[in-house]
Amino acid sequence: MRPVDRLFSQLVGHLSATVFGLCLAGTALGELTGLSESEMSEVEGAGIGVVLENFKFSHGTDQPDANGDRARIFRIGGIKSTDGRDVDITVNRFYVSGANSNYGENLTAVNLGRLINPWRVDVLDGNDIGIDDKAVLEFAAPAMVSATEGYDCMSSGATAGTGTCSSRPATADYIGERADIGMQMNVGIGADRSANINIHAKSAVIDGSYLRLWGGDDRNQMVAQFKLNFYSPELSIDVCAQDGSSCDSRIFMSDFVMELALGNELQPLFLDVDGGGNFVVDIAAIRPPSPGEIGSDGLRSSSNDEAWDFYESYYKNPEYRSNFSIGNFSVGSKDFGSARIQGVLVQHLSIRTKDLGQ
Structure with missing residues (x-):
């Protein structure tokens, strides 16, 4: 593996170890310390x-509510039809x-x-x-x-x-x-x-x-x-x-x-x-x-x-x-x-x- 690729892999591994350490911080007493160069060289990208x-998710609708306000929506604009009219694509709703x-x-x-x-x-x-x-x-x-x-x-x-x-x-x-x-x-x-x-x-x-x-x-x-x-x-x-x-x-x-x-x-x-x-x-x-x-x-x-x-x-x-x-x-x-x-x-x-x- 090239040195730049190995460094990138080590950095991701360092980040992963830090995130994992933060997750444990609520139950373990101790300080997080930085890794030395020699310690970082031993880290693999975990x-x-x-x-x-x-989990559940629902993106709103473009229909106005009782006050006449419209929810925030996802819209793609900047497109023209062949006869020069503006075209936009609106995602009114998305759910999981x-x-x-x-x-x-x-x-x-x-x-x-x-x-x-x-x-x-x-x-x-x-x-x-x-x-x-x-x-x-x-x-x-x-x-x-x-x-x-x-x-x-x-x-x-x-x-x-x-x-x-x-x-x-x-x-x-x-x-x-x-x-x-x-x-x-x-x-x-x-x-x-x-x-x-x-x-x-x-x-x-x-x-x-x-x-x-x-x-x-x-x-x-x-x-x-x-x-x-x-x-x-x-x-x-x-x-x-x-x-x-x-x-x-x-x-x-x-x-x-x-x-x-x-x-x-x-x-x-x-x-x-x-x-x-x-x-x-x-x-x-x-x-x-x-x-x-x-x-x-x-x-x-x-x-x-x-x-x-x-x-x-x-x-x-x-x-x-x-x-x-x-x-x-x-x-x-x-x-x-x-x-x-x-x-x-x-x-x-x-x-x-x-x-x-x-």
Whole structure:
């Protein structure tokens, strides 16, 4: 590990030890003292774990109250329509609740993370995860566990030993770690504010998700590896009016699974900002083999060993692939059955934002 990366890891470890010491200060008598240079050299990046117990959250609404005042809201502006009208996107409501919230109407508490498997902010030794000689900053949800001790990611009645998710469903005696999540967005174009989009997910689980960041050498850009797992027994989308007076057909997706993988140690995700201030997300195309690197029969014995191992790891590793499935998809009263996409491998991706006002 490079000296600057080791120093960063040590500083995070020092911060973690200090935070832990502060947490114990209420019960232990003693003074906190700084670490010497030699003591700091022995500290490894231990990271920070976060658990939120009895948590619930509800962001307000843009509807005026009895006094005519509007709550504080989250709004995105500065956008123009093709005919020159101002466009703004307003998040009127966002909620995180425990089970059976009735789309956010009845907020209850939920636990986010477990003491034995918390949310984590950590500095990893890149050599342990295939990213050579780098310190890697990781933001991670609770990790997946073995199927002998975990819970089915979808079932609201799952018991231990039924799946690989650490987060437990709610029971009559326990509030669980699976949240009802939803938000209502309004898209205004000029004076027209009739367009509303509402999204609700019941008993959502994102175990196994993480974002890893490190500094790239070849392109001098920030590099990332992003894994997003999202499991919900019911995901719904509708375009109801803000006051609920009218609704178009609601889209229901039961047993919704998304396991999205973007970037990896062999083909990382690059993050950058171009000269115009626009955000750039790029996954470069995997390099083609040089002439003679891979034998005509495709076997390792007739190929360059390092090159063959590189492509074998890239194409065979399930962690590099994305999966999507829906148990049942319906729109209003029409049922379209199930859908599944398995083993998607992102060969190349390039996303660039653009200022539509220019």
